[in-house]
Amino acid sequence: MIYEIEKENFNSIYSLLDDTMDNIEVKAVIEGINPGWIFVDSIESPQTAMVWSKGIQGFYFVGDENNPKFNNYISNFIDEEIKPRAMKRNLNQFEFSGETEKWCPILEEIFGDRDLNKSKQYIYRLNTDLWNDYEKRKLEDGFILKKIDKELLNNKRIKNLDYIISEILRWWDSCDDYLDRTFGYCILFEDKIVNYCICDFGYDNIRPMGIETLEEFRRKGLSQITTEAFIETCIKNQLSPYWECMESNIASRTLAEKLKFNRERIYTLYSFPFRSK
Structure with missing residues (x-):
């Protein structure tokens, strides 16, 4: 049983x-x-x-x-x-x-x-020695980097607040719970959230990241910029940023390595569709 x-x-x-x-x-x-x-x-x-x-x-x-x-x-x-x-x-x-x-x-x-599917997941940890020499990317004109705080989550001028709120509520019991426990950053363009890097969950001093960019704003380096801000906050508060992605997600793996993360471990992930009656 x-x-x-x-x-x-x-x-x-x-x-x-x-x-x-x-x-x-x-x-x-x-x-x-x-x-x-x-x-x-x-x-x-x-x-x-x-x-x-x-x-x-x-x-x-x-x-x-x-x-x-x-x-x-x-x-x-x-x-x-x-x-x-x-x-x-x-x-x-x-x-x-x-x-x-x-x-x-x-x-x-x-x-x-x-119908079992088998894949690999990569886990990365920041190499702080290499990060000390890292040169951060500059934000293009028209884009604004913002911390995800109470003011932002209550800003009615933002056209797609649900884009970030729904992601927070996927992981946390409430937005207040998220704000009390952790942090994140987003990029605005014309009062629209076009990218975010938030802490999905955490334990002890480890802070995993969840990163997403609206499709029409990809390949502009926005994920790199919000993740840089996330890493800086982790270091300032003696926290350890944690990166996980699928082996097949080449873009995520490439960004992790660009941001001076070292691959620490690989593990096996499985999935299967639920059986129909």
């Missing part, structure tokens, strides 16, 4: 985590920093857990990867319990990874009868 645990008991799975891994997505959910749900093999003494992060819209498997009390039931649980909840959130696929690569053969066996 698989059980959902209450938020006040989320910290019961801390003992399942591998100390050699950052686990920031999982820890952000456990600590209530970012919303999510946790499912285990036992309420009283969990050995294996599946963590669902609302913002990432993905799932993480942690703990004992060879636990039949969990492994034998999780596939049906996903079909019967997770799928209906996910579909209400407009998710049509189950995206997941194991805490370590030890999980990979187990997950491939459990979900071997699915």
Whole structure:
């Protein structure tokens, strides 16, 4: 059987985590920093857990990867319990990874009868020594760099406030929660947000970034400029910026390396479409 645990008991799975891994997505959910749900093999003494992060819209498997009390039931649980909840959130696929690569053969066996897609994710950390010599990019005329603060989020002159608000609410419980906990930057052009770099979630001193540019304003270096501001704020506050992207996202990988990030780790990401009835 698989059980959902209450938020006040989320910290019961801390003992399942591998100390050699950052686990920031999982820890952000456990600590209530970012919303999510946790499912285990036992309420009283969990050995294996599946963590669902609302913002990432993905799932993480942690703990004992060879636990039949969990492994034998999780596939049906996903079909019967997770799928209906996910579909209400407009998710049509189950995206997941194991805490370590030890999980990979187990997950491939459990979900071997699915239309399983397999890809790689890259994780980068800033090389602060190289950043000290980095020359920041200049903003073109007509564009304005702004910190995402209460004043900006209440500025009725901005034509597409929902562009940034909807992204904040994807990751955080509210805009106030976001503003209380972290920071971000955006670029305005003619009272329109055309690019942003926000902190999606975080744990301890680690601050991951979420970056997006409106399609018609791409290839102007806007992501580079908002990310530079984000990095500067991290350094000033003794925080560690964290970059993650798909192996296939060449533009993101190129920008990370331009901004003096070093690739730290690669892990395997899986997904499959939910089964139709």
